Amino acid sequence: MASPKSTQSLPKLAIESKAFDEMAKRYDRGLGGANLQIVQKLLERCGDECPLTAESVVHDNACGPAVVTRAILEFCTTQPSRIYATDYAQGMIDIASLHQQQADWQNVTVELMNGQNLSFDSNTFTHSISSLGVFMFPDEEKGLSEMYRTLKPGGWIGVTSWNDVRWPIAATAAYERLFPNAAEPMIFPRARNWEQPEDCERMLRVAGFKDIKTEIIQCINRQPDKEAAIDTLIGFLKNISPTAREWDDGVWKQYCDYFHEEAGLLFMPVPSGQGQVEMVMKAVITSGRKPEESA
Numbered sequence: 001m002a003s004p005k006s007t008q009s010l011p012k013l014a015i016e017s018k019a020f021d022e023m024a025k026r027y028d029r030g031l032g033g034a035n036l037q038i039v040q041k042l043l044e045r046c047g048d049e050c051p052l053t054a055e056s057v058v059h060d061n062a063c064g065p066a067v068v069t070r071a072i073l074e075f076c077t078t079q080p081s082r083i084y085a086t087d088y089a090q091g092m093i094d095i096a097s098l099h100q101q102q103a104d105w106q107n108v109t110v111e112l113m114n115g116q117n118l119s120f121d122s123n124t125f126t127h128s129i130s131s132l133g134v135f136m137f138p139d140e141e142k143g144l145s146e147m148y149r150t151l152k153p154g155g156w157i158g159v160t161s162w163n164d165v166r167w168p169i170a171a172t173a174a175y176e177r178l179f180p181n182a183a184e185p186m187i188f189p190r191a192r193n194w195e196q197p198e199d200c201e202r203m204l205r206v207a208g209f210k211d212i213k214t215e216i217i218q219c220i221n222r223q224p225d226k227e228a229a230i231d232t233l234i235g236f237l238k239n240i241s242p243t244a245r246e247w248d249d250g251v252w253k254q255y256c257d258y259f260h261e262e263a264g265l266l267f268m269p270v271p272s273g274q275g276q277v278e279m280v281m282k283a284v285i286t287s288g289r290k291p292e293e294s295a
């Protein structure tokens with residue numbers, strides 16, 4: 001078995017838009033409802049702190065397949081005057097646009113846009129939301145400063161990030177079985193600035209936000225069966241791990257065999273779920289306000 005090539009540690013999550021393009025079609029299925037549960041909690045928080053009104057203008061930033069937008073349209077009793085759903089991956093925007101056409105959303109604009117360089121005017125939005133988004137930007141500070149700039153004074157920001165996605169345990173265990181004497185650990189992206197509530201609080205505070213609240217919540221990734229669950233994780237892993245990208249097909253196949261065994265331990269059968277399995281994950285939801293006096 002070839003030994004792993006030396007891998008350099010990444011300064012930050014460096015997932016290219018191309019990788020998100022490739023993941024787009026499998027994205028919603030792969031999350032098994034977990035991302036929607038996170039958004040629902042965030043919108044509950046929004047309802048408590050800064051409820052949407054008919055005058056609200058909302059940014060769904062790094063929207064993926066328009067996840068926040070769909071949740072607002074489906075679950076919020078008062079609809080905002082407009083939602084702008086933006087993402088820098090064309091694959092995600094294509095799916096968001098498809099949702100828009102199919103459901104004939106009248107109050108939504110879907111647009112390809114880099115969150116580190118928003119083309120909106122300053123002081124545009126009453127609500128700026130980025131669920132599992134801004135924390136992944138290569139330059140998260142720039143992403144937050146753009147959210148700050150484009151929010152109206154007094155506007156509400158809501159962001160979410162991963163605290164524990166569980167699968168790295170299986171990925172590392174499989175790697176250690178394949179390369180017991182590896183000099184380097186397997187590399188996959190981590191957003192260390194966003195895993196703990198106190199870190200999320202600091203990120204928003206440094207960006208200028210106030211009245212910040214943050215908490216860890218649980219969410220459940222539910223899949224039709226174990227095979228489907230593991231296959232989706234394998235697809236994600238190949239796209240996001242620079243270590244795995246360096247392997248030839250033979251090494252990758254051997255790795256996948258080990259990963260199948262290890263990842264299978266993470267998913268539990270759903271009682272009376274007809275073969276369905278689920279994995280509990282944890283996210284951090286964080287909210288705050290742009291100070292009124294920032295005008």
Ligand SMILES: C[S@@+](CC[C@H](N)C(=O)[O-])C[C@H]1O[C@@H](n2cnc3c(N)ncnc32)[C@H](O)[C@@H]1O
Binds near residue numbers: 039063130138
């Ligand atoms: C984990 S997905 C989250 C999607 C969705 N918001 C959700 O709640 O499931 C992360 C999204 O961030 C987008 N993204 C990452 N970096 C970005 C950037 N610099 N600008 C805009 N979108 C970005 C990706 O294309 C991807 O759609």
